[in-house]
Amino acid sequence: GDSVTQMEGPVTLSEEAFLTINCTYTATGYPSLFWYVQYPGEGLQLLLKATKADDKGSNKGFEATYRKETTSFHLEKGSVQVSDSAVYFCALSPSRGSSNTGKLIFGQGTTLQVKP
């Protein structure tokens, strides 16, 4: 079935450090892939997305590339800030033909803490 696996956290970095949060997926066909961010006590916000292989989603300095060959969608940022401290969720929207069509499948979330 469709699933998403994220690296376990928490991830603790110093300000201006390079960030990578790994995400791999299992799915039939060609799902769409997303990264969401959740700040404390709030709902999830869409950070970026990619809808086909080799697409690169980007927003607010964050990037992720849809790698079909490695079934991955790793989140990266070149220089993190304290304000980036949050929980990050990788997710997929299954393609047509999946038994999970119409649902959004989430990873477990990775907590990022950035220290000044």
Added chain:
Amino acid sequence: DGGITQSPKYLFRKEGQNVTLSCEQNLNHDAMYWYRQDPGQGLRLIYYSQIVNDFQKGDIAEGYSVSREKKESFPLTVTSAQKNPTAFYLCASSIYGVNTEAFFGQGTRLTVV
């Protein structure tokens, strides 16, 4: 402004009581979802609806009920049968179909006292 509104933000319930969480959207989305989030954990799907007057159970539907009488509204009732209802509840909506992202409300934190 278009968006999803959940209310209330905080809710306290006595054991044995039913309680209903509100979710309203004005994005004209066909699909709506309820998720439960426990501390340090991911999101678990409770119920989802892809069209008015129809809904499906998610992964953890026991002890919950929903209705979808209007496109804009998808209330969730946490019944007394739910053994451990204290959690953060998130409502989301999306365009119906494949490969679509979901938009989330701000969440309701339910505490059983």
